[in-house]
Amino acid sequence: MSGSVNVSAGRSYLAIPGPSVIPDQVLQAMHRPSPNIYAGELVEMTATLIPDLRRVARTQHQVAIYISNGHGAWEAALQNTLQPGDRVLVPSSGRFAIGWAEMAQGLGIETEILDFGNHAPWDMDRIAAALAADTGHRIKAVLGVHVDTSSSIRNDVAALRRALDDAGHPALLMADCIASLGCDRFEMDGWGVDVMVTACQKGLMVPAGMGFVFFNARAAEARRALPRISRYWDWEPRANPEEFYQYFGGTAPTHHLYGLRAALDMIHAEGMEAVWARHARLARTIWAACEAWGRDGPLKMNVPDRALRSHAVTALHIGSPLGTELRMWLEQNLGLTLGIGLGMAPPRSPEWHGFFRLGHMGHVNGHMIMGLLGGIETGLKALDIPHGDGALEAAATALAGV
Numbered sequence: 001m002s003g004s005v006n007v008s009a010g011r012s013y014l015a016i017p018g019p020s021v022i023p024d025q026v027l028q029a030m031h032r033p034s035p036n037i038y039a040g041e042l043v044e045m046t047a048t049l050i051p052d053l054r055r056v057a058r059t060q061h062q063v064a065i066y067i068s069n070g071h072g073a074w075e076a077a078l079q080n081t082l083q084p085g086d087r088v089l090v091p092s093s094g095r096f097a098i099g100w101a102e103m104a105q106g107l108g109i110e111t112e113i114l115d116f117g118n119h120a121p122w123d124m125d126r127i128a129a130a131l132a133a134d135t136g137h138r139i140k141a142v143l144g145v146h147v148d149t150s151s152s153i154r155n156d157v158a159a160l161r162r163a164l165d166d167a168g169h170p171a172l173l174m175a176d177c178i179a180s181l182g183c184d185r186f187e188m189d190g191w192g193v194d195v196m197v198t199a200c201q202k203g204l205m206v207p208a209g210m211g212f213v214f215f216n217a218r219a220a221e222a223r224r225a226l227p228r229i230s231r232y233w234d235w236e237p238r239a240n241p242e243e244f245y246q247y248f249g250g251t252a253p254t255h256h257l258y259g260l261r262a263a264l265d266m267i268h269a270e271g272m273e274a275v276w277a278r279h280a281r282l283a284r285t286i287w288a289a290c291e292a293w294g295r296d297g298p299l300k301m302n303v304p305d306r307a308l309r310s311h312a313v314t315a316l317h318i319g320s321p322l323g324t325e326l327r328m329w330l331e332q333n334l335g336l337t338l339g340i341g342l343g344m345a346p347p348r349s350p351e352w353h354g355f356f357r358l359g360h361m362g363h364v365n366g367h368m369i370m371g372l373l374g375g376i377e378t379g380l381k382a383l384d385i386p387h388g389d390g391a392l393e394a395a396a397t398a399l400a401g402v
C-alpha cells in the first residue's frame with residue numbers, strides 16, 4: 001500500500017484451511033459459566049448431538065466423541081480396529097494420507113503406501129492390483145483421505161468401496177473426512193464406509209478440541225475381536241455410555257459441546273444439500289478467479305482438473321518467495337490471512353515460500369469469498385506480480401451462477 005495508509009483495521013479474516021471461521025452463534029453459545037457435568041441441561045443437550053452428528057455424516061451408525069484434534073481421531077480409529085503386526089493399505093494424494101500412515105506405523109502397524117503424489121487422485125487400477133495381490137488378506141484396513149488438505153485433491157471414496165467389493169476383499173474402509181465433512185458431499189452409509197474420522201474445527205465451525213469417530217457394525221466387530229484396547233481411545237463406552245462421563249473418558253468438553261450444538265443447528269437449518277451446494281458455488285467462484293489470474297503470470301492451481309478439486313480448500317503455487325510475500329502483505333495490510341503451503345516442499349526451504357492455500361470451509365458466504373479474492377487481486381497489484389486480467393469479473397459471474 002503506497003504511502004502511510006494502512007487499511008488492516010476492522011474485522012480480520014482467517015482464510016486458512018482450518019481452523020475455520022467461527023460463527024458468532026457458536027462463540028455466543030460457548031460464552032457461559034461452567035455447567036454441572038453430572039446432571040441437568042448439559043447431559044440432556046449432549047444426547048441431542050448424536051443424531052444430528054449422524055445426519056451430517058449421513059449414517060445410521062455409531063459415533064464416539066473425543067477431546068482431541070484430528071490426529072487423536074486418526075489414532076482412535078486405528079486403536080479400535082487394528083493391532084501391532086496388522087497391515088493397512090494407504091493410497092496417498094498428499095501429506096495427510098502420509099500423516100495417517102505414520103500414525104499407524106507408530107502403533108506397530110505395517111503400512112503399504114501407494115503414493116500418487118501431490119497432483120493426482122487415487123489410481124483405482126493400482127489400488128485394485130494391490131488388493132488382488134493380497135491373496136492372504138493381510139491388509140486389514142484401507143485408510144483413505146477424502147480431501148487431502150495439503151493438495152486440495154478430492155478422492156472418490158465410493159470407488160474405493162467398489163474396488164474392495166470387486167476384489168472380494170474384507171478389509172475395513174476407513175475415511176478421513178476432517179477437511180471435507182460439512183463441505184464436500186460425503187455419504188458414509190451410501191458409500192459403504194466402515195469408519196470415518198473427523199474433527200470439529202473445519203466444516204463443523206467449532207474451535208479445535210473435539211475429534212469424532214463414526215463406525216458401523218463391521219468395525220464394531222473388529223473392535224470386539226481385539227485382545228486388548230487402550231482405555232482412553234476405546235470407542236465402546238463412548239458410543240454406549242451408561243454414565244455421562246463415559247462419553248468423553250472423563251470430564252466433558254463442556255463449552256465445545258455448546259458450540260457444537262449451535263453449529264449443528266446452523267447446518268441443519270440450512271440443510272446438508274444446501275450446505276454442499278453453497279460450498280460448490282463458492283469454490284467455483286474461487287476457481288474462476290484463480291484460473292483467470294493464471295492465464296498470465298506465475299499463479300497456478302495445484303489441481304488442474306475441476307472434477308478432482310475439493311470444495312473446501314484450494315492449493316496454489318506462485319513461486320518462491322512470492323507465496324510468502326503475498327501472504328505477509330495481505331495479513332499486514334488488509335487483515336486477511338491465507339494458509340501456508342503444506343507438504344509441497346520441505347518446511348521453510350527456499351521452495352516452501354512458493355506455495356499457499358485458501359480455506360473455504362464452513363462459515364463462508366459470497367461476500368467473504370469476493371472479499372478474499374479482491375484482497376488477493378490487490379496484493380498481486382501491490383507486489384507487482386504479473387497476473388491475468390478479469391479475475392474478479394469471472395468470479396462475480398461464477399458466483400451469480402450466470
Ligand SMILES: *Cc1c(COP(=O)(O)O)cnc(C)c1O
Pocket residue numbers: 018069070071072096145147148149176177178179199208
Ligand atoms: C486438518 C486435517 C487433519 C489433522 O487434523 P488436526 O486437527 O490438525 O489434528 C487430518 N486430515 C485432514 C484431511 C485434515 O484436513
